[in-house]
Amino acid sequence: MARILIPTPLRPFAGDKDSVVLEASTVGELLDLLTRENAELRKHLFTPEGKLRSFVNVYVNDEDIRHLERDKTPVASGDTVSIVPSIAGGAAPADTEAPVAELSNEEILRYSRHLIIPEVGLEGQLKLKRARVLLVGAGGLGSPVALYLAAAGVGRLGIVDFDVVDQSNLQRQVIHGSSDVGRKKLDSAVETIRDINPHVQVDRFETALTSDNALPILRDYDLVVDGTDNFPTRYLVNDACVLLGKPNVYGSIFRFEGQATVFAHPGGPCYRCLYPEPPPPGLVPSCAEGGVLGVLPGLIGLVQATETVKLILGAGEPLVGRLLLYDALSMRFREMKLRRDPECPVCGDRPSIRELIDYHEFCGVPAAAAAEPEPAGPDIGPLQLKARLDRGGRFLLLDVREPHECQICRLPNATFIPMREVPKRLGELDRGQEIVVYCRSGARSAKVAEFLRNQGFGPVRNLTGGILAWSDQVDPSVPKY
């Protein structure tokens, strides 16, 4: 004996009852019994050929029978069967979402391992083919995402990147190879994608994503994969996704740890719900400053690629409202619950941000410095420093890199205090003495120089370009890393 609930509009055809209890062993039998003596009700639920109408879903308790045994799904005493229509629509004319005609024989063979999974099948593969995904960045995270989405048959991939392949990228940015060093990342990425899957249309955006171009670029895509390496762009991607209603598949990496989640999914939180304010400039080092385990972006990028494919297919449970935390050293995944913040300035109930803002200003990074990593100020270049060292200049040479970096290379007669220890080791420095600070690229040392000046030290100079420039201009035997 199972109870079948009758939707209100059908009750007039079922003796005005809101539910009926019938003796049946399967859903098919139950519906047959229900409609056997009622032609009108039958017409509402079944086609003249006797098939359930396409918009009719049947649930046993809380489970769609399509995920069970369809009309052969057994029903037992105490089960509740519900009839739920599928409803969709929208202002779009029906033909804009018309399926790409079909897959070619070559594509059917290529995607055969997808086609035989019920959750994908032909319908899912066509969804992938129709999907338009924008990758912001073709670096550590963007590489695996682009490779696998192309292989999976995502029809259109947009890539935003204006960088050039550098030797130091190859340790993790696997879409580029050794022969690509010096080439535009876009050229190299497009070539690799073509080779993996010539059916993918790649849109090239050789530009930095900015408040001026983000909305027009994002507008044409269904979802966005964030593979950026800096906070201004991260907030920009987030806000643009929220404003346009596009899911933002987020990933971030640092040394041995990574995070991933899906932001700006309807009802879910956004990046600002998690981090309303950016960290103070310089507090969180970038991969270039802090280093990253080369395999880490592979794993986090593939979490992003997996979520992207799931969102396109509408399969499974998306990583919405959950922040996945991964620690490679302990090989552990953890999950943090995230909630949409009703007070969020961009996705909250009363948003104060309704258009894109100046994200460099918001993150406290001057736009010029963001585009051009060379630090400004009363600084010293490698050649000037060499000349002063040769003259036996009386100043303190302060190396603020981490101990393991100092093992790779160092400048003569330097004092070592890692950046993070500087504030508590000020007593070791002489306030009256001139200090020249250096690091790998000049970015960290610029912050330390600024900090020391603010603490009343002086004069404090930063070695512009750091060890890298020193190796280029003064001593090529010093290795660059």
Next chain:
Amino acid sequence: MIRIEAEPWAAMLAHASQTYPNECCGAMLGRRGADGEKTVTRAIPLENAFPGSQASRYEVRPGDLLAAEKAARAANLSLIGIYHSHPDCDAYFSETDLRNSCPWYSFVVLSLRGGSFHHANCYLPDADRTSALQEPLSCPDGDINLWQES
């Protein structure tokens, strides 16, 4: 004839503005009078589950509709209809709306311009979902058909 009370009407408009520039969707609960007149007393916003761009498409997840139906039963109300928004375009019943509708319910379409409510219409799809009749709609913003335009 479908009449929407002030509270659900305000909730529907707020929901539509919130999801702008995307489409919103939700369930309308209420009562059916003996004369066939429907009164909506409660609106339940539902998540737009359309997997692609939601600027001009919506999809109701069947599980959500089931939950709305349950909420209706619990409150001794009926699921009367479905509402959705058309951002920056008129409140017509598109081919997409018609083909993916269900003849059992009233479909209220809210037109928004620049994030604010502009006008609305209500439709009743036929059994084959090949055409829809316009259903007179009464709401706190007055006689809705006043706003009808091409």
